[in-house]
Every structure is written in C-alpha cells, then in structure tokens.
Amino acid sequence: MNTRNIKVSIIEDDETIRHGYSFLIGETEGYEVVSAYSSYEDAARKIALDKPEVILLDxxxxxxxxxxxxxxxxxxxxxxxxxxxxxxxxxxxxxNALSNGASGYLTKNTPSARIIESIKEVKDGGGPMSINIAKLVIRSFQKNQESPLSKRETQILEMIRDGKNRTQIARELFIDPETVRSHVKNIYVKLDVNSRADAIKTARENKLI
Structure with a gap:
C-alpha cells in the first residue's frame, strides 16, 4: 500500500451516493477510503481508529x-x-458549517474531478468551495456594514426576498405574525419605501442583503 495515500472517511446516508464516492476516491491514485458511514452515530464508534485525514460529510x-x-x-x-x-x-x-469548523463546502453537483482535487486541497490547508458557494460567501462579506436595519430586520427582509409570507416568517422565527408586521413596517420606514418589491430593490442597491 502506498503510505502516502490521503486517507478519507465518508459520512453519507444515501447508500448509492456513499458507494459512488467510495469508488471514485478509492480508484484514484494517491487516495484511500478508510471508512464509509451512513450516520454520525455509526461513525462516532470507530472513526477515531480509522485515522482519516479528510472527512467528506453530508x-x-x-x-x-x-x-x-x-x-x-x-x-x-x-x-x-x-x-x-x-x-x-x-x-x-x-x-454554520464553516463556523463549526468545516474546512470546505461543496455541493453535490460538483464534478468528480473537482471533488478529488478538493480533498487534496483541503488536506494541504486550503478552503475549497463550489463556485456558487464562494459567490454567496463573497456577497455576504460585501454587505454594507453601515446598514440602518437591525439584524432581525435584515433576516426578515432576506426571507421576504426568498418569497416567504408573513405567516411563514413568523413560524420559522418563532415569533408572532404581528411582530413580523411591525418589523416590516420599520423596514419600510428606514428604507423610505412602500412595498416589498421596493424594499428588496433598495436593499440590494445598497448592499443591505
């Protein structure tokens, strides 16, 4: 066995995808799949003994x-x-993933060659991301830090942008629909607008969302 192989563990609940990754990585020179699990609970029992250098995690x-x-x-x-x-x-x-300690973030439509490349990249200290993920991260950092909106108002406006109505927002944030209405009213006042569409447009133009 080539001791220089990058040792990889996979935690993925979809059996077909898990086997696919195992085959892809295991058949690539310089890489070795040391274990594959369907859940964190399964992995927790043995993964310390597997001593992986990179963990692919769903x-x-x-x-x-x-x-x-x-x-x-x-x-x-x-x-x-x-x-x-x-x-x-x-x-x-x-x-949340990056804050908790993930070193990279790929989506499952990432080409096979890029997944292999990313395993090596992350082991070498890099932070691989899919193009669309990188764009989201960059856009977030480009947000206007002098926003007149509070964190909660920004969150609600982003949910409005994503097409959610007052009831859905209230349910997801565990607050009363009237509280949502009050926040929306404050957003309109702060942005000097009279509609959802104008609020979203103004917020985008000023990099508030």
Whole structure:
C-alpha cells in the first residue's frame, strides 16, 4: 500500500451516493477510503481508529445532522479536515458549517474531478468551495456594514426576498405574525419605501442583503 495515500472517511446516508464516492476516491491514485458511514452515530464508534485525514460529510443525516456533527468529529479526530458535500446552498447552512469548523463546502453537483482535487486541497490547508458557494460567501462579506436595519430586520427582509409570507416568517422565527408586521413596517420606514418589491430593490442597491 502506498503510505502516502490521503486517507478519507465518508459520512453519507444515501447508500448509492456513499458507494459512488467510495469508488471514485478509492480508484484514484494517491487516495484511500478508510471508512464509509451512513450516520454520525455509526461513525462516532470507530472513526477515531480509522485515522482519516479528510472527512467528506453530508449535512442531511439521520440522527445528528452534519453541521452539529462537525465539532463532535473535530474532538474525535482532531487531525482530520472536514469537507462538506451536500445539496444545501443556503447562506445560513454554509456559515454554520464553516463556523463549526468545516474546512470546505461543496455541493453535490460538483464534478468528480473537482471533488478529488478538493480533498487534496483541503488536506494541504486550503478552503475549497463550489463556485456558487464562494459567490454567496463573497456577497455576504460585501454587505454594507453601515446598514440602518437591525439584524432581525435584515433576516426578515432576506426571507421576504426568498418569497416567504408573513405567516411563514413568523413560524420559522418563532415569533408572532404581528411582530413580523411591525418589523416590516420599520423596514419600510428606514428604507423610505412602500412595498416589498421596493424594499428588496433598495436593499440590494445598497448592499443591505
């Protein structure tokens, strides 16, 4: 066995995808799949003994989800780099994953060659991201830091931009619909607009969302 192989563990609940990744990585020179698990709970029992250098981790897992699993995995295998490979592209998921200690973030439509390249990149200390993910991260950093909107108002305006109505916003944020209405009113006043469309347009022009 080539001792210089990059040792990879995979945590992915979809059996077909898990086998696909295992085959792709295992058949590539310089890489070795040391384990593959369907959940964090399964991985937690043995992954410390596998001693992976890179962990490919899905977010949507049975039991403990991928984002919550990141700090737990970092304790079990502190030497390993964690590379998220998921279908999720929401800003919240991306920043939660990166904040919890993920070293890279790819979406599942990433070409096979790029996945292989990213494993090496992350092991070498890089932070690989899919192009669309990188754009989201950059856009977030480009937001106007002098926004007149509060954090909650910005959050609600982003949800409005995503097409959610007052009831949906209230349910997701665990607040009363009237509270949402009050926040929206404040947004309109601060941005000097009279409609959702104008609020979104003004916020985008001023890089508030």
């Amino acid at each position: 977010i949507e897992l049975p039991g403990t989800n991928g984002i919550d699993a990141i700090p737990k995995l970092k304790k079990l295998v502190p030497q390993a780099y964690i590379l998220i490979l998921t279908v999720y592209e929401s800003e919240k998921q991306i920043f």
